[in-house]
Amino acid sequence: xxxxxxxYDWHLALGAKMVDFGGWDMPLHYGSQVEEHxxxxxxxxxxxxxxxxxxxxxGPAATRCLQYLLANDVARLGSTGKALYSTLLNEQGGxxxxxxxxxxxxxxxxxxxxxTRAKVVAWLQAHSAGYEVNVTPRPELAIIxxxxxxxxxxxxxxxxxxxxxxxxxxxxxEGVAEGDWFxxxxxxxxxxxxxxxxxxxxxxxxxxxxxxxxxxxxxLGARDTLRLEAGMNLYGQDIDEQHTPxxxxxxxxxxxxxxxxxxxxxxxxxxxxEHGVQEKLVGLVLEERGVLRAxxxxxxxxxxxxEITSGSxxxxxxxxxxxxxxxxxxGERAEVEIRGKWYPVRVVKPTFVRHGKxxx
Amino acid sequence: MSNIPAELRFAESHEWxxxxxxxxxxxxxxxxxQEALGDVVFVELAEVxxxxxxxxxxxxxxxxxxxxxxxxxVSGEVIAVNxxxxxxxxxxNDSPYESWIFKLKPTNAAELDKLLDAAGYKAAxxx
Numbered sequence: 001x002x003x004x005x006x007x008y009d010w011h012l013a014l015g016a017k018m019v020d021f022g023g024w025d026m027p028l029h030y031g032s033q034v035e036e037h038x039x040x041x042x043x044x045x046x047x048x049x050x051x052x053x054x055x056x057x058x059g060p061a062a063t064r065c066l067q068y069l070l071a072n073d074v075a076r077l078g079s080t081g082k083a084l085y086s087t088l089l090n091e092q093g094g095x096x097x098x099x100x101x102x103x104x105x106x107x108x109x110x111x112x113x114x115x116t117r118a119k120v121v122a123w124l125q126a127h128s129a130g131y132e133v134n135v136t137p138r139p140e141l142a143i144i145x146x147x148x149x150x151x152x153x154x155x156x157x158x159x160x161x162x163x164x165x166x167x168x169x170x171x172x173x174e175g176v177a178e179g180d181w182f183x184x185x186x187x188x189x190x191x192x193x194x195x196x197x198x199x200x201x202x203x204x205x206x207x208x209x210x211x212x213x214x215x216x217x218x219x220l221g222a223r224d225t226l227r228l229e230a231g232m233n234l235y236g237q238d239i240d241e242q243h244t245p246x247x248x249x250x251x252x253x254x255x256x257x258x259x260x261x262x263x264x265x266x267x268x269x270x271x272x273x274e275h276g277v278q279e280k281l282v283g284l285v286l287e288e289r290g291v292l293r294a295x296x297x298x299x300x301x302x303x304x305x306x307e308i309t310s311g312s313x314x315x316x317x318x319x320x321x322x323x324x325x326x327x328x329x330x331g332e333r334a335e336v337e338i339r340g341k342w343y344p345v346r347v348v349k350p351t352f353v354r355h356g357k358x359x360x
Numbered sequence: 361m362s363n364i365p366a367e368l369r370f371a372e373s374h375e376w377x378x379x380x381x382x383x384x385x386x387x388x389x390x391x392x393x394q395e396a397l398g399d400v401v402f403v404e405l406a407e408v409x410x411x412x413x414x415x416x417x418x419x420x421x422x423x424x425x426x427x428x429x430x431x432x433x434v435s436g437e438v439i440a441v442n443x444x445x446x447x448x449x450x451x452x453n454d455s456p457y458e459s460w461i462f463k464l465k466p467t468n469a470a471e472l473d474k475l476l477d478a479a480g481y482k483a484a485x486x487x
Contacts, residue, residue, distance in 0.1 A: 017398075029398060033399050312424055320401075320402075
């Protein structure tokens with residue numbers, strides 16, 4: 001038996017098909033993954049993501065410590081409520097985890113992956129040892145994500161006046177505490193929406209209110225196809241300790257300035273640039289019928305080979321798409337081997353869909 | 361509980377088989393199988409004229425989740441494939457017993473008797 005979120009019984013009651021995800025029993029879908037996907041793009045859906053890891057970092061040296069630990073620079077968070085996405089790197093520049101950092105009143109709140117929980121907590125504790133900081137995992141908190149173009153409006157109707165006001169005011173990539181809730185305008189679907197971190201014991205009532213208001217409960221299956229269409233990496237598939245952000249379409253979240261900021265992995269990344277970054281993470285679109293899957297081989301004529309890191313059927317495009325790590329010189333065309341046959345694919349920027357719009 | 365029509369035969373690999381009046385065998389996947397697969401988004405069909413032994417992989421059903429082989433429940437030659445599945449693979453979810461995948465001319469119709477009947481299949485899937 002895996003670990004359970006506070007909403008486990010509610011998922012069963014809603015008829016969810018449960019699967020193991022990183023040691024957690026999580027809902028894959030509640031009937032149709034594809035319908036849940038469309039519902040989020042067109043209106044909104046609610047996801048239980050309480051398996052994710054919430055860690056608070058505070059203390060007098062919190063900023064300096066995170067500036068050393070993260071490839072992105074928390075000093076860019078100008079005021080309480082601002083958030084940024086970052087990778088946590090090892091000395092070789094490999095990605096230990098990817099996470100969102102919110103600047104809070106007391107310090108910082110990190111939301112990292114579920115499957116990496118033990119590793120990340122140990123990593124933060126070990127590498128913050130020389131700093132005057134407190135690293136506090138918050139397993140007593142649940143996270144409910146409400147995603148889609150109508151998510152904020154619908155949630156605002158169900159919560160207190162002050163929370164509704166906050167939800168209307170929040171800008172993208174902001175997160176603010178309101179009482180014992182932490183309300184953030186972030187997500188993993190490519191749509192507008194919220195991620196609400198709240199005490200576990202309050203999660204069932206809130207989740208019930210959301211579902212009762214007609215917001216479709218949506219599983220990890222839809223979450224995966226939504227994030228893939230949005231070109232967002234999944235830790236363990238598209239990014240891992242063997243690959244740097246520069247070969248993972250994450251160069252944009254390495255903060256090189258100020259130049260004197262030393263962070264773990266910096267010299268390895270600079271070394272990689274000096275020798276020439278060899279690979280890149282791209283999007284693939286299969287024009288023929290079929291389904292691209294992780295680990296299929298990508299062949300680029302005259303250049304070399306690569307590999308699909310995530311692949312699935314895109315409900316929005318009605319064709320198969322993938323993320324793939326390929327040689328840097330790869331142009332606009334490639335081929336993928338599916339069951340012994342080679343299929344032509346189009347190589348695109350790995351953002352297929354954002355805010356309901358097809359971008360490729 | 362899944363739907364298991366009494367008049368069909370089933371393979372343990374979750375295909376259903378129906379002996380037609382003309383002696384051919386129509387093949388699809390069970391309600392239990394489509395439920396386990398989730399939303400079907402692509403079906404790779406065998407070529408007409410191919411000859412399979414019972415248990416040979418004779419096509420692939422891809423759901424959003426994964427690809428699964430479909431096996432020939434009896435030996436025989438493929439005499440027809442359901443081309444309509446190219447445009448509406450989801451019909452395997454919506455009506456698994458009306459949405460056939462291929463038809464075989466069986467080498468030995470007696471092989472059908474080796475397949476599970478509805479009660480046997482029900483037991484095999486633990487329902």
